[in-house]
Amino acid sequence: MRGGLTFLLEIGVEEIPDWMIEPALENLASSFRALLEQNRLAAEQIATDATPRRLVLRAASVTPRQNDSEELVTGPPKSAGQGAAAGFARKLGVTPDQLTSVETPKGEYLACRRAVAGRETSAILAAALPEIILGIPWPKTMYWTHRAGPRFIRPIRWLVALLGDGVIAFEIAGVKAGSATRGHRRLGEAGPLPVRYDDYEAVLEKNFVLVSAKSRREKILREAAAVLPAGLRMKDDAALLDSLVYITEFPTPIRGSFDESYLQLPAEVLITVMRHHQKYFSVEHADGTLAPHFIAVMNTSADPDGLVRQGNERVLRARFNDARFFWDVDQHKKLDARLDDLAHVTFQAQLGSYLEKAERMAKLVQEFGGGEPAVRAALLSKCDLTCEMVKEFTDLQGVVGGLYARAQGESERVALAIYDHYSPLSMEDSIPRTLDGRLVALADKVDTLRGCFRIGMIPSGSRDPFALRRAAQGVVKILVEGGIALGLAQLSAGDARLEEFLLDRVKYYFREIRGFAYDEVNAALAAGSDDLADAEARLSALKAVRPTENFEPLAASFKRIRNILKQAQFEGGVALSRTLLEAGPETALHEAFQSVTARVEPMRSRREYQPALEAIASLRPAVDLFFDKVLVNAPDAAIRRNRLSLLHGILTGFSSIADFSEIVSSHESSQNS
């Protein structure tokens, strides 16, 4: 609607943790849209933005006032008589002759139409905004006025709420909404700054606040490139960039440097120190090797005297010195000499020490067919937990073990397997680079899963303190992407709940991560889940064949066959008799079955699943004709059994790539939804 009002809402808060801001904005926008809809109000250009100290929602062309409307109030049944009618009219403030009646399933009822005056949008917002603001869900909230006071992520210190030029009157925790914002803590003008919708961003920018996250991101990237000498670049780190965008109101990157001698420390250690502890970007040469520089992002406009750079360099130097000290101290005792120490590090109270875990892992790796290097890597994989470096930089567990193994003369295979064995840490993370590493990683995760399930520490709902879902997801990813043919039953060692849990993660992986349809996943897994890489190949073939014209109708027929067999309680075991086959569609189906089988078998053994499925789909006309012309439930028992046997043969013979009866046709699913 043209000519509506502008709306500006700014919630001024003490510094909000960076990672919580975007989800909060999404919630704020969706609550605001819902409010408009409930109140039949329109708005355009609804947009959110934020810095650590403010959540902002803006909209244009907001309806200034609800349209008047009419509502129908239903009263007592008409049969209730004059008295009831008079009472109803009195309650509504009308005379009885103004009442009408409505027909309902329960009979005729008295009713009254009355006009409802539209409310002013400012009144609607004033009433609803406190609830919308305090309704933003945060991972952890606090109270700050008193125990029974409102809860929010951090104290709310000011509120700007303007509809057009008018302040929307509401209050939260003693803070009244107004028309004044605040600038940057140190660079902005002291005190409140009056703003309007039109000059909001400009006023803030003048006071060293870039409201737009996009502008802050661009400023960081642009200026970081500018402070680097030619030939060097900032190492990409999207997560760190996101974090810095929401830790700053006016980000300015500066370049710092460190002594080249620190480059003797492994890049992994240097990067971890810079990234996790100092939130610095690493700087690299064109070939990806580290350069002795870093990019720090300040929340201020400049570093005229170089004080900020010097301060950051000094902090980093101390951190690097610590790391160098840890590296040197740790070399005094080799990894394999630390096995005894592992006996004193508890893995879990009921599951014993890390030494016991490492020994179990080594056994598992053997069981999984791992060679000598993989077994040794498994045994040494946890030794770095006793090293100073890992105690200080816990994120580097595994990585440090791998680096130490290499430095201490273990073979490269052993070193790589230890280095990678915590991977994948997430669905985006890659799996270990080598087969040795994959087997050690599997053994680690499987041991944790088996142990925790055995002692009843099974994830439920959001409670998953040992991150077992992540472990199981890692197992699945390694099996599929690493092409390791280990069955879920073997991995679960007879624990049905664990097998179920793993199967759940397999389905999740194929559906949510790989984007296969749920029924395709069910169909492929029903045909076997002992080799997940093979299941993936069958799944891909299934997905490719599915849109072809014969496939879904054939799948529907397979489902029909399954139901017929189930109703007849027929479980096979009856040899097919050619002589009992009726000439025509039944014989034709049998011949088609045999010829397709002859084509499919070699393809299946060569794992050429797509042509195999296409061949199976070619059965469709024969199957359709059979069901069209032949009565399965023949009066003669022997003929009936023979027909069931033919159908049973087709169903089982062609279900080893995918169980087609699991496929839900597009027709069915649209009916169900």
Place this chain on the structure above:
Amino acid sequence: MDSYQEILFKLKKYWSDRGSIIQEPHDVEVGAGTMAPETFLRVLGPKPYRVAYVQPSRRPADGRYGENPNRLYKHTQLQVILKPSPDDIIDQYLNSLEAIGIDLGKHDIKFEEDNWESPTLGAWGIGWQVMLDGLEITQFTYFQQCGGIDLDLVPAEITYGLERLTAFLQGKESVYEIEWAPGVSYGDVRLADEQQFSVYNFEMASVDSLWKLFEIHEQEAQRLVDLYRALKDMAAKQRFPVLPAYDQVLKCSHLFNLLDSRGAISVTERVGVIARVRKLAVAVAHAWNDQQTPGEGEVAA
């Protein structure tokens, strides 16, 4: 350039000018300023309170024989408690940095999420670590719970790491090079302390004796807590030695830290011992809270 003690004087004066009383350090070993009764107990109950004090904080496992330039067995915190927290608390805090000579126009200040939790004290709060040019100089916390009790008034706790702050201001790479007073270095004053306590904590402390001491103090704290719980008479409750009981709990906590640095507590045992200390800390907190609000009856533990 201000000396270490000059910076201390200025910070105390700053908070004194803003209505805080200036307390002296608690004279029983604590791991952090939060554990001193001026914080742990005073944040409970409905009475407003403002206090600042220096608290030497002992963390035996952090000792490095005086050889690491940044790590100390005993470091010094300036602890400020403002209960309830004033609305402009962050501005007041930033001005305190200006008061000790940090020109914030020329430096970079960031507030990074860092919530505080002490399992031993049944306490937690929400807040930040304050980063000055990449250096963590302050822990800022809005307390929410202490001794398992939701707090009536939300106090702001500001904990300055004095050695770091001074090293920053003086541009020193090592805390031992800090100028404590004109012509006297931090190392002159404290190095022997760090060396000798590291030797004792890591090598020589008798594990048997420490366990015995732990049990003695635990029993004494438990005895007092039990006695308090049995009391019905209001007057008897009011004069009951809850504060001495708390000192016993602090002894337990410190002995636990010593045993830990001596490597005498396995990871499995750890959780159990922490739970023993927490149980006592929570009981003392409830008793104190009860004394502060006579007539409301003890809150169920």
